[in-house]
Amino acid sequence: MLTSTVCAAVSAAGLGIAALTAYRKxxxxxTRIAAFSLIPIGLVMTxxxxxxxNIVFKPTVWAGFxxxxxxxxxxxxSRGVERRRGGIGSRKERKAAAADRSGAVAPAASVPSLGAARGAAQPAPKGKAAQGKDGAPKDDFSDIEAILKKHGI
Structure with a gap:
């Protein structure tokens, strides 16, 4: 009952201030002041x-909170202690899982294919001798063939 009276007084004061503000053009x-001043009385009515x-003044509600x-x-x-001990989802388990996933599908695939086909010390041939009939270098398809052979295709 007391809260309803206080809210009604606040709304009346707000509407009075809104009237004075409207008088000053x-x-x-x-309009904004009137809108804000109608909120407390609307809350009481609903x-x-x-x-x-009832929530604020009941001790059982505060005990529940x-x-x-x-x-x-x-x-x-409990979550903090579990992480420090290395429980479910620990850093160690995540690192181990990441290491398992990062392994190459084909271990030989990590070696560059050009290094095996040409050799590191052998320079690429130059001049007309290195070109085929149509003017393209001969070793264009040899690189591709080396890659396909390496993968068993």
Whole structure:
């Protein structure tokens, strides 16, 4: 009952201030003030104020909030201890899983194919002798053939 009276007084004061603001020809500001001042009385009429006061002034509700907070704190502590000990989802397990995934599908595929086909010390041939009939270098397809042979195709 007291909260309803207080909210009604706040709304009346707000509407009075809105009227003074409108008298000063500041209609947009007066409209905003009137909108804000109608909120408390609207909350009283819908029953929200009674609901909030029942929550605020009941000790069992505060005890319930305390139990929820205690539950959240215990959950966070257990997760922290689990991570430090190396429990489920630990860093060690994640690193081991990443190492298993990073292995090459074909271990020989990591060696560059050109190094095996040409050799490191053998330079590429130059001049007309290195070109075929149509003017393209002879070793164009030899690189591709080496890659295909390496993969067993």
């Amino acid at each position: 500041r209609f947009l500001a007066a 029953g929200v104020i009674d609901w909030v006061t 305390g139990v929820l907070v205690l539950s959240a704190v215990l959950f966070m502590i």
